[in-house]
Amino acid sequence: MCKPIAAALSAMALFGAAMSADELGAGGRPVGEIWSRSPVYAQNGIAATAHPLASQVAIDILKEGGSAVDAAIAANAALGLMEPTGNGIGGDLFAIIWDPETEKLYGYNGSGRSPKGLSYDTLIEKLDGADSLPPFGALPVSVPGAVDGWFAMHGRFGKLPMRENLAPAIAYAEDGFPVSPVIATYFSMNYARFTEEGLREQIEEFANAEATYFSDGPPEAGEIFRNPDLAKTYRTLARKGRRAFYEGELARTMSDYMERIGGYLRYEDFAAHEGEWVEPACVSYQGAELCELPPNGQGFAALQMLNILKNADLASMDRAGPEIFHTMVEAKRLAFEDLARYYADPDTSEFPMELLSEEYGQERFALIDPEKPLGNPGPGGPWDSDGDTTYLTVADKDGMMVSLIQSNYRGMGSGLVPDGLGFMFQDRGQLFSLDPNHPNVYAPGKRPFHTIIPAFAMKDGQPWISFGLMGGAMQPQGHVQVMVNILDFGMNLQEAGDAARFNHSGGRAPTGNLDDQPADTGRLSVEPGVPMATVKALRAMGHNVEVIDNGIIFGGYQAIMRQDNGVYVGATEMRKDGTVAGY
Incomplete structure (x- = not known):
C-alpha cells in the first residue's frame, strides 16, 4: 500500500476512535417513528423469520404452490440449520394455524416427555443435593417433539410432499451458507457456556457437538457453515417420514447414543411420543x-x-x-x-x-x-x-396463517449431539420442579413446563x-x-x-x-x-x-x-x- 493512502487510512482510524459511532444518532424518515422502519406489504404470500435466507425459502415454497404450513416447515428446517443457537429438530414445537377453509384456529402442542426409565428418586439421587436439574447433559433431555409437529401439521394442511419442503434446507446444509451477525454472536455465547469450567463437566460427551458446530471454534459472521450430517437426517425424513424419527433408524441411533453416554432416553420413549391438537x-x-x-x-x-x-x-x-x-x-x-x-x-x-x-x-x-x-x-x-428460541410466521394466498415457535431451550440445548445426526438435543427438562407437591414436579413420561x-x-x-x-x-x-x-x-x-x-x-x-x-x-x-x-x-x-x-x-x-x-x-x-x- 502506498504511504499517502496508508496515512489517510490511519488518520481516518484515529478520527473514528475520537468520534465513535455511538455518538452518531439515527437519520430521518419521511413517515413513521425515527427509530423504526417501514413494514413490508405483500398480496400473495409473506414470511417473517429470524434469518433472511429462511424467509426466502418460505416464499419459494409458496410460489411452488405450497401452503403456509408447507412454507413454515421449510423455513423451520432451514432455521434448524442456520440458527441452531435457537432451535432445531432436537427440540419442541408449538403452533397456531388459521385455516380459511374451516374458518377456525387450530393449536398444536408438540412438546416431548421425560424418560420413562428415569424415576423421581433416581433423579434426586443423581442430583446429589442440587435443588434443580442441570442446564446441560443428559438429565434434562426430553423427547424432541418438533419432527412430530412438522408431520402432524403437514398431514392436515400440507400441499407439497415433504421432500420438497425439506429440499432447500438439505441443499444449504450440503453446500453451505454464510453465518449472519447475531447468530454468530450467539454461537460464541453458547460455546463459552459449553466450555465453562463447572458446566463442561455436566456434558457427558461433547466431541460430537464440537465436530458439528465448533470444529474451528465458534463460526464467525460471514463464514460459510455446512452441516452434512443434518442434511443426511433431513434426507431420511424426506424419504421415510415421521416414523424414521420416532420408530425407525433415527430413533435407534438416538437411543443407542443415550445408552452409550449414560443417558436415560430410550427407543421406547421415542416410539411412545405423540403431540396433540x-x-x-x-x-x-x-x-x-x-x-x-x-x-x-x-x-x-x-x-x-x-x-x-x-x-x-x-x-x-x-x-x-x-x-x-x-x-x-x-x-x-x-x-x-x-x-x-x-x-x-x-x-x-x-x-x-x-x-x-x-x-x-x-x-x-x-x-x-x-x-x-x-x-x-x-x-x-x-x-x-x-x-x-426461534419464532416464524407465514401466510399464503388462500388466507392460511401460521404462527410457529420452536426451541431447544437455553440457546443450543444440552450440549449433546447424537452420533452422525447433525442436531443437538434440547434441555427442556430443566424446567421441571423438584418439589414433590408442585404440579410441575418431575415425573417419568411427563411434559415439563414450557x-x-x-x-x-x-x-x-x-x-x-x-x-x-x-x-x-x-x-x-x-x-x-x-x-x-x-x-x-x-x-x-x-x-x-x-x-x-x-x-x-x-x-x-x-x-x-x-x-x-x-x-x-x-x-x-x-x-x-x-x-x-x-x-x-x-x-x-x-x-x-x-x-x-x-x-x-x-x-x-x-x-x-x-x-x-x-x-x-x-x-x-x-x-x-x-x-x-x-x-
Missing part, C-alpha cells in the same frame, strides 16, 4: 382478541396480564412514562405468581380456567398499588390443581395478526407490550416491535417450591429507548431498574397482519438477523 383460548382487549395455547406452555400468562390491564386506561398514560411501566410490570408480576403455581402438564394437572375470567382480572388489578411495587403478591386461589408460545390475534371474528416474541419468560410480557403498542397507542406492526421494551424477572418460578418467598420485587430491565427520567422515577418508586443496550434479553419479534382488503403486512426487528419476504 389443542384448543387456543382468547381474551378480549381493546376491540381485539389475543389467543394463546393452554399449558404446559406459559401463553395463558399473557391472557391474564391483559385481563388485569383492561381495568386500567393505558391509552391515557404517557407511553414513555413511569405510570404505564409500573402498571404493566405489576400486572406481569401478578400473572407470573399464578404461572409459578398452576402451569404444568395438563395430563397430570388440570388448569383452573377461573384464572382467565374478567372477574379474576379485576380482583388482581385491585391489588396494584399505583405508588410502589407489591411486596409479595402471591398466587391467586387456592384452586385445586392436580424456556432461547416457555415457548406462539400468539394469534383476532378481530371481529376474523384473523388479524399472527405473531410471536421469542425469549424465555420475556414472551408473555412481550406479547402484551406488542398488543398495547398497537391497540392503545396506534403503532404500526413494525413500530410495535421496534419500540423499547421492558423485561421483568424474579418472583416465584414454576421450577421452584410452592412455599418459595421472593426475596425482593425482582429486576426490571429496560432498553435505552426508555427515558432516563422514567428510569429514575421507577427507581424512586422501589423498582430495581437496569438499562441494557444489547437487546439480548428482550426477545425477537416477527409478525404478519392481514388487512381487510386481504393484503398482508409483515414485520421483524433489529434484535435479530431476520427479514420479511413477500410476493
Whole structure:
C-alpha cells in the first residue's frame, strides 16, 4: 500500500476512535417513528423469520404452490440449520394455524416427555443435593417433539410432499451458507457456556457437538457453515417420514447414543411420543382478541396480564412514562405468581380456567398499588390443581396463517449431539420442579413446563395478526407490550416491535417450591429507548431498574397482519438477523 493512502487510512482510524459511532444518532424518515422502519406489504404470500435466507425459502415454497404450513416447515428446517443457537429438530414445537377453509384456529402442542426409565428418586439421587436439574447433559433431555409437529401439521394442511419442503434446507446444509451477525454472536455465547469450567463437566460427551458446530471454534459472521450430517437426517425424513424419527433408524441411533453416554432416553420413549391438537383460548382487549395455547406452555400468562390491564386506561398514560411501566410490570408480576403455581402438564394437572375470567382480572388489578411495587403478591386461589428460541410466521394466498415457535431451550440445548445426526438435543427438562407437591414436579413420561408460545390475534371474528416474541419468560410480557403498542397507542406492526421494551424477572418460578418467598420485587430491565427520567422515577418508586443496550434479553419479534382488503403486512426487528419476504 502506498504511504499517502496508508496515512489517510490511519488518520481516518484515529478520527473514528475520537468520534465513535455511538455518538452518531439515527437519520430521518419521511413517515413513521425515527427509530423504526417501514413494514413490508405483500398480496400473495409473506414470511417473517429470524434469518433472511429462511424467509426466502418460505416464499419459494409458496410460489411452488405450497401452503403456509408447507412454507413454515421449510423455513423451520432451514432455521434448524442456520440458527441452531435457537432451535432445531432436537427440540419442541408449538403452533397456531388459521385455516380459511374451516374458518377456525387450530393449536398444536408438540412438546416431548421425560424418560420413562428415569424415576423421581433416581433423579434426586443423581442430583446429589442440587435443588434443580442441570442446564446441560443428559438429565434434562426430553423427547424432541418438533419432527412430530412438522408431520402432524403437514398431514392436515400440507400441499407439497415433504421432500420438497425439506429440499432447500438439505441443499444449504450440503453446500453451505454464510453465518449472519447475531447468530454468530450467539454461537460464541453458547460455546463459552459449553466450555465453562463447572458446566463442561455436566456434558457427558461433547466431541460430537464440537465436530458439528465448533470444529474451528465458534463460526464467525460471514463464514460459510455446512452441516452434512443434518442434511443426511433431513434426507431420511424426506424419504421415510415421521416414523424414521420416532420408530425407525433415527430413533435407534438416538437411543443407542443415550445408552452409550449414560443417558436415560430410550427407543421406547421415542416410539411412545405423540403431540396433540389443542384448543387456543382468547381474551378480549381493546376491540381485539389475543389467543394463546393452554399449558404446559406459559401463553395463558399473557391472557391474564391483559385481563388485569383492561381495568386500567393505558391509552391515557404517557407511553414513555413511569405510570404505564409500573402498571404493566405489576400486572406481569401478578400473572407470573399464578404461572409459578398452576402451569404444568395438563395430563397430570388440570388448569383452573377461573384464572382467565374478567372477574379474576379485576380482583388482581385491585391489588396494584399505583405508588410502589407489591411486596409479595402471591398466587391467586387456592384452586385445586392436580424456556432461547426461534419464532416464524407465514401466510399464503388462500388466507392460511401460521404462527410457529420452536426451541431447544437455553440457546443450543444440552450440549449433546447424537452420533452422525447433525442436531443437538434440547434441555427442556430443566424446567421441571423438584418439589414433590408442585404440579410441575418431575415425573417419568411427563411434559415439563414450557416457555415457548406462539400468539394469534383476532378481530371481529376474523384473523388479524399472527405473531410471536421469542425469549424465555420475556414472551408473555412481550406479547402484551406488542398488543398495547398497537391497540392503545396506534403503532404500526413494525413500530410495535421496534419500540423499547421492558423485561421483568424474579418472583416465584414454576421450577421452584410452592412455599418459595421472593426475596425482593425482582429486576426490571429496560432498553435505552426508555427515558432516563422514567428510569429514575421507577427507581424512586422501589423498582430495581437496569438499562441494557444489547437487546439480548428482550426477545425477537416477527409478525404478519392481514388487512381487510386481504393484503398482508409483515414485520421483524433489529434484535435479530431476520427479514420479511413477500410476493
